[in-house]
Amino acid sequence: MSAASSQTAPAVIDTSATPTLKHDHGTVPVQTRSERFKSYDPEAFPAVTGREVEWKFTPVDRIRHFFTGELDGSRYPFEQQIDGAAVIEWIDRDDSRIGRAGIPEEPASANAWASFQEALLVTVTGEAVRLHLDRNQLGDTPRAAHTVIHAEENSRGIVLLENSGPAQLDENVEIILDPGAQLTVVTVHEWDDDALHVASHFARLGHGASLKHVAVSLGGSLVRVNPSVHLASEGSEIEAFGVYFADAGQHLEHQVFINHDAPHTRSRVTYKGALQGTDARSVWIGDVLIQQTATGTDSYEENRNLLLTDGTRSDSVPNLEIETGDIAGAGHASASGRFDDEQLFYLESRGIPEEEARRLVVRGFLSDIIQKIGSPELEQRLEDAIELELRGEGASK
Amino acid sequence: MAVLEIKDLHVSVQTDQGALPILRGVDLRVASGETHAIMGPNGSGKSTLAYTIAGHPKYHVESGSITLDGQDVLAMTTDERARAGLFLAMQYPVEIPGVTVTNFLRTAKTAIDGEAPAIRGWTKEVRESMEKLRMDSSFAQRNVNEGFSGGEKKRHEILQLELLKPQFAILDETDSGLDVDALRVVADGVNRVKENTGLGVMLITHYTRILRYIRPDFVHVFVDGRIAEEGGPELADRLEDEGYDRFVHAANVS
Ligand SMILES: Nc1ncnc2c1ncn2[C@@H]1O[C@H](COP(=O)(O)OP(=O)(O)OP(=O)(O)O)[C@@H](O)[C@H]1O
Ligand SMILES: [Mg+2]
Numbered sequence: 001m002s003a004a005s006s007q008t009a010p011a012v013i014d015t016s017a018t019p020t021l022k023h024d025h026g027t028v029p030v031q032t033r034s035e036r037f038k039s040y041d042p043e044a045f046p047a048v049t050g051r052e053v054e055w056k057f058t059p060v061d062r063i064r065h066f067f068t069g070e071l072d073g074s075r076y077p078f079e080q081q082i083d084g085a086a087v088i089e090w091i092d093r094d095d096s097r098i099g100r101a102g103i104p105e106e107p108a109s110a111n112a113w114a115s116f117q118e119a120l121l122v123t124v125t126g127e128a129v130r131l132h133l134d135r136n137q138l139g140d141t142p143r144a145a146h147t148v149i150h151a152e153e154n155s156r157g158i159v160l161l162e163n164s165g166p167a168q169l170d171e172n173v174e175i176i177l178d179p180g181a182q183l184t185v186v187t188v189h190e191w192d193d194d195a196l197h198v199a200s201h202f203a204r205l206g207h208g209a210s211l212k213h214v215a216v217s218l219g220g221s222l223v224r225v226n227p228s229v230h231l232a233s234e235g236s237e238i239e240a241f242g243v244y245f246a247d248a249g250q251h252l253e254h255q256v257f258i259n260h261d262a263p264h265t266r267s268r269v270t271y272k273g274a275l276q277g278t279d280a281r282s283v284w285i286g287d288v289l290i291q292q293t294a295t296g297t298d299s300y301e302e303n304r305n306l307l308l309t310d311g312t313r314s315d316s317v318p319n320l321e322i323e324t325g326d327i328a329g330a331g332h333a334s335a336s337g338r339f340d341d342e343q344l345f346y347l348e349s350r351g352i353p354e355e356e357a358r359r360l361v362v363r364g365f366l367s368d369i370i371q372k373i374g375s376p377e378l379e380q381r382l383e384d385a386i387e388l389e390l391r392g393e394g395a396s397k
Numbered sequence: 398m399a400v401l402e403i404k405d406l407h408v409s410v411q412t413d414q415g416a417l418p419i420l421r422g423v424d425l426r427v428a429s430g431e432t433h434a435i436m437g438p439n440g441s442g443k444s445t446l447a448y449t450i451a452g453h454p455k456y457h458v459e460s461g462s463i464t465l466d467g468q469d470v471l472a473m474t475t476d477e478r479a480r481a482g483l484f485l486a487m488q489y490p491v492e493i494p495g496v497t498v499t500n501f502l503r504t505a506k507t508a509i510d511g512e513a514p515a516i517r518g519w520t521k522e523v524r525e526s527m528e529k530l531r532m533d534s535s536f537a538q539r540n541v542n543e544g545f546s547g548g549e550k551k552r553h554e555i556l557q558l559e560l561l562k563p564q565f566a567i568l569d570e571t572d573s574g575l576d577v578d579a580l581r582v583v584a585d586g587v588n589r590v591k592e593n594t595g596l597g598v599m600l601i602t603h604y605t606r607i608l609r610y611i612r613p614d615f616v617h618v619f620v621d622g623r624i625a626e627e628g629g630p631e632l633a634d635r636l637e638d639e640g641y642d643r644f645v646h647a648a649n650v651s
Pocket of ligand 1: 417419441442446
């Protein structure tokens with residue numbers, strides 16, 4: 001068992017609870033996250049070399065088309081199911097409700113922004129909304145998509161974005177929470193095994209708003225989902241969860257950026273993944289920026305990876321930048337490791353065969369994230385999907 | 398009646414400096430219904446013996462044999478040994494995040510029996526056994542050993558013993574870290590299983606206190622990787638008074 005490797009964290013190392021003050025630190029990052037170049041115009045970005053900090057773990061040649069190529073930005077088919085007070089509608093690209101949550105920070109995002117013709121607007125107004133949006137017929141043509149999810153003041157609900165079937169999708173998703181809104185957004189990726197998907201999620205939270213964002217990535221050749229969350233008003237709160245299962249040849253990437261930009265904001269980021277099979281790859285980058293404005297902030301981010309076989313590789317990079325001395329807490333943990341043999345032995349010593357013991361441990365490892373979703377049907381379905389992945393019959397096989 | 402028999406067992410562990418011998422010729426025969434206490438100084442190899450019987454991959458058998466009713470235990474995988482009727486209550490039970498006690502117990506029971514237990518009867522059996530071991534019902538929904546106190550972990554081991562009904566159990570310091578009441582509860586549990594199933598027991602311990610509750614038929618003194626002396630229950634009392642000095646000295650000389 002030696003071919004598996006972990007770029008930044010040799011097996012199971014925890015670095016936790018020691019905030020690194022940016023100005024105290026000897027090696028200040030060349031460019032802090034807040035200074036990263038932003039533009040709606042794909043031409044404004046230099047050509048991607050694959051050496052950039054945000055691309056260096058990505059096999060960029062597989063998605064070059066998304067940077068500069070032509071993308072079909074027309075409406076696409078989807079299925080919907082709405083319980084409670086919410087509306088789904090197509091809006092024009094010059095509608096003023098677009099562009100309120102963030103600006104692209106890389107050319108794939110900018111190209112999608114430049115290419116979509118209409119955006120899908122989801123407006124949540126009620127207090128017990130359950131909205132389900134299913135995309136399963138996107139086809140093989142490279143596409144651009146734009147989605148705006150807007151939770152009005154004090155609204156509450158859960159929005160499930162489920163994705164399966166073929167796809168060559170380059171997209172942006174804006175998530176806007178008005179003051180007091182409490183929203184859960186779950187994005188599930190169970191694409192066909194040759195699908196490509198690059199997504200930027202931009203969330204902006206109002207006063208006292210609370211967002212739970214969950215990314216579940218199981219199927220697809222390359223899936224890269226980057227949620228950026230702007231905690232722009234006092235008392236806003238994000239819980240960002242992710243769970244992924246990469247098998248042979250799959251590249252699953254999540255770059256999370258939490259921007260604390262107001263007093264008493266709180267963030268919790270927990271991503272967990274399992275990797276199995278030759279060239280199963282995962283990348284997690286967790287950037288947390290605590291700005292001078294963000295006094296009394298409380299933040300913690302964590303990524304854990306379980307390397308189930310040889311030939312897998314997971315990169316896990318937590319970054320914490322703190323610009324104020326007055327914080328309530330900031331910490332991070334990152335660990336990538338193999339199976340705990342003692343856990344396996346314990347289960348086997350109770351008569352449970354090795355294969356089943358492995359499945360039990362992995363399911364246990366991932367299920368605490370799944371259980372946070374808040375939709376029993378989806379939770380059950382995802383548990384089953386992970387079970388299939390473990391048996392080697394998953395979505396992307 | 399079943400017999401667990403260990404003959405001239407030599408076991409080593411792999412270290413950076415090469416194979417390190419730990420067990421140096423262990424002979425032991427345990428029959429159904431018998432209780433054998435195994436006592437001996439720290440580091441003498443008691444847990445090594447327990448883990449080797451259970452099939453922990455860390456321990457390498459150099460020579461000797463372990464048989465269960467004539468069947469070659471060493472040829473079996475760990476899970477096969479458990480299904481053949483061996484059970485190890487561990488000195489340090491392992492935490493399994495995300496796996497609830499309920500799920501774990503049902504999975505283990507299904508594996509041991511070869512079929513899922515009837516749900517009604519099983520739920521009742523688990524509940525009753527937990528009550529007898531004074532385990533709060535909330536433990537059923539907690540993750541295996543996660544955040545359990547030392548004593549709670551030990552009770553959870555005995556819960557498994559009672560539910561899985563093995564032929565032979567090795568209890569590795571199950572009494573360590575138990576308060577007086579818990580010791581009683583755990584000992585009652587072991588005695589209950591013995592009575593109901595004719596369990597054979599290897600009881601590894603440092604203290605004679607538990608031997609007042611679980612009466613041993615034989616006491617073995619384990620020193621430097623082998624059994625240095627054997628006797629009846631009275632040997633335990635002598636050890637308590639005199640310590641291991643006499644044996645340690647003898648072992649070093651030989
Ligand atoms: N990986 C290892 N490297 C070096 N020595 C080891 C290793 N594993 C076990 N040992 C040694 O084997 C010896 C026997 O250990 P074991 O745990 O079996 O003792 P024990 O009798 O159960 O002790 P205790 O009463 O403290 O539980 C000890 O000296 C221990 O240090
Ligand atoms: Mg021991």
